[in-house]
Amino acid sequence: MRDDARLASAPTRAALRKGVLLGLMAALIWGGYLAYSRLGVTQGLRPDDFAMLRFGVAGLVMLPYLARHGVLSLAGVGWWRSLALTACAGPVFMLIVAGGYTLAPLPHGAVIPPSSMTVSSMILAALVLGDHPSRARMAGVGVILIGLVCVAGGGLLSGKGEATWLGDLMFASAGFLWAVFTVLQKRWGIAPMQATAAVSVLSLVLLLPPYLLWSGFERIVALPPAALATQVVVQGLLAGVVAVVAYAAAVVVLGASRAALFPALVPGTAILIGIPLTGEWPTPLQWVGIAVVMAGLLTALGVQLHPRAAKGGSDTR
Numbered sequence: 001m002r003d004d005a006r007l008a009s010a011p012t013r014a015a016l017r018k019g020v021l022l023g024l025m026a027a028l029i030w031g032g033y034l035a036y037s038r039l040g041v042t043q044g045l046r047p048d049d050f051a052m053l054r055f056g057v058a059g060l061v062m063l064p065y066l067a068r069h070g071v072l073s074l075a076g077v078g079w080w081r082s083l084a085l086t087a088c089a090g091p092v093f094m095l096i097v098a099g100g101y102t103l104a105p106l107p108h109g110a111v112i113p114p115s116s117m118t119v120s121s122m123i124l125a126a127l128v129l130g131d132h133p134s135r136a137r138m139a140g141v142g143v144i145l146i147g148l149v150c151v152a153g154g155g156l157l158s159g160k161g162e163a164t165w166l167g168d169l170m171f172a173s174a175g176f177l178w179a180v181f182t183v184l185q186k187r188w189g190i191a192p193m194q195a196t197a198a199v200s201v202l203s204l205v206l207l208l209p210p211y212l213l214w215s216g217f218e219r220i221v222a223l224p225p226a227a228l229a230t231q232v233v234v235q236g237l238l239a240g241v242v243a244v245v246a247y248a249a250a251v252v253v254l255g256a257s258r259a260a261l262f263p264a265l266v267p268g269t270a271i272l273i274g275i276p277l278t279g280e281w282p283t284p285l286q287w288v289g290i291a292v293v294m295a296g297l298l299t300a301l302g303v304q305l306h307p308r309a310a311k312g313g314s315d316t317r
Contacts, residue, residue, distance in 0.1 A: 023262030026247035031269025033239035047098030051091045051285040057236020059204025062197040062259025067299035076197040082198040088181035096174045104167025106163040107152035110267040116175025121260030140300025143265045186256040192248035
């Protein structure tokens with residue numbers, strides 16, 4: 001009975017292709033977001049500036065949508081659900097990740113958040129949504145985790161001191177929060193534009209007062225015009241709106257645990273996009289890691305492409 005339910009919930013070939021393209025789009029954009037964030041740090045921006053760029057722009061862009069579909073109901077999502085989604089994917093998520101980087105080395109941040117999110121999403125999807133993973137998907141997740149370790153390289157074993165464990169815990173917590181966001185969006189049946197509008201506008205409302213009180217826009221407006229325009233487009237429009245809508249749509253099409261595989265591609269895409277920005281080339285081990293992560297993703301999704309699986313004729317568990 002459980003196998004029949006699993007096969008019935010599996011996406012069709014056309015839906016799978018659409019979901020994969022949406023997931024890849026989100027991963028590519030978020031990789032660019034990380035690469036440009038690193039560039040922004042060299043230009044004097046701080047974590048709270050990146051949060052303001054992301055949710056400030058995204059909130060303003062999504063405000064007309066929210067106005068058309070109901071401000072008081074937050075586009076029909078409702079206040080309690082919007083607060084729950086914002087707590088998982090809003091400013092707190094970004095600040096936890098940023099805080100982790102102050103305590104733990106960069107390679108830890110490349111491995112722990114996507115690993116935590118992928119595994120947590122698979123477990124939560126099974127418990128909350130009844131989406132029990134096949135053997136192929138679990139094997140693919142294992143391959144992805146190995147690839148992420150390769151992407152991080154030897155720096156994964158390094159630490160800055162006694163507080164490294166706390167930074168790692170923050171990274172793991174951030175991954176878990178995004179997993180909860182993924183599963184809740186699927187569980188509540190919230191459309192991608194609804195989820196993006198509610199989270200973006202509510203995040204702006206919650207973030208703006210403390211940002212004005214303790215930070216201010218001085219560092220942002222001090223950027224050269226071209227750099228400011230680039231950060232606004234990358235951080236706010238692409239990462240804050242387009243990628244979130246694409247990922248939320250992938251959750252609708254593929255399901256929570258399958259869509260959660262794609263953020264594991266973000267560290268690799270960030271490295272590749274960073275080549276023309278910083279001139280830093282991946283090490284041979286990182287090239288291997290990127291390839292292994294892709295292989296793991298294909299393994300985890302490939303069971304859905306098997307003709308007999310699509311017909312319900314074989315047990316891939």
